[in-house]
Amino acid sequence: MSRFFRNHDVPQRRLFLKGLATLPLGFSAGALHAAQHDRQLGFRHTHTDERLHLAFRNRHGYIEPALQRMNWLLRDFRTGQSTRMDPRLYDILHALRMACGGETFEIISGYRSPATNSMLRKTGGGGVAKRSLHMDGKAIDIRLVGVDTARLRDAALALGAGGVGYYPESDFLHIDTGPVRSWGPKSA
Template sequence: MFSRSRHHPAPQRRLFLKGLASLPLALPFASAQAGDMLHLSFRHTHTDERLSTAFRNRRGYIEPAIKRMNWLFRDFRTGEVAHMDPRLYDILHALSVSCGGETFEIISGYRSPKTNAMLRKTGGGVAKRSLHMDGKAIDIRLVGCDTARVRDAAIALGAGGVGYYPESDFVHIDTGPVRHWGPKSA
């Protein structure tokens, strides 16, 4: 007979816990009426490109919008485009709702391995295996909102990694393990 140790939770319990972990991101969608769309607005700080688009509705992600956002988040140094983890867009929307801001300034989205290696050589603070190279990380500001407030809201979401860089005035957001780094206050 098969028995489970207390150290290996049943699959149903794991699914339940995963569902609880996604709850903070689900909250912005809970009040949406059928047909409502979730919007995001961006300005890329290096290219000055702008995009305002509905990226999700009750049925899921809107693929043409996701493709446009992936293009905007490309490695602007090499032109390489990657499929960004769409959960990043959910996190950004939740931050926009929480902080009351509208336009995100993109400092860095996808980074090719070549760009990541170059940045590691020319400055500190760039991880060798950066989640930027997997399309799972972005560095942002939210226009009209202090970056410390964005950091606090992102940590409260508990949806992934949050790095705070007050000297450069940006917040790193990723869909990796829940963790945070940087000063606690500006």
């Protein structure tokens, strides 16, 4: 018997070895560390009721299949068209989730085709920009389940990472990766 394992240590050593045997092949401490630091997001689209929970970024960078799935979820639900969304939006959403808690973002609007944007400008009663960043895949309208939208607005403003529009009457927040600016009521 080795000097590291005395006879009374054998049952504990066997349990340890049994535990190792249950780990998946290719397991490493680095893989466990990386998995613990993956950036994850959860979504529910309010118009289609589609749901998605996934890791979108790890220590190696953005995870392309995850970005593709999120691009599809954030498509223009009226036309079915999708675009490549700016991945920095997901970084902003992750930062907001970390700052405010909560798990699932409710998506009100992601990508908008030019036709949808034009229709919304005509029928929406204002608030839709002629050259909306939604058409470039650089904007998203959201709520965070379990978090007051005014609190979410305050956290977004504190990030200073792009545009923040607060719409308390409709209870949502516009986030974009354009220049830092804000609109809407400053206090709830």
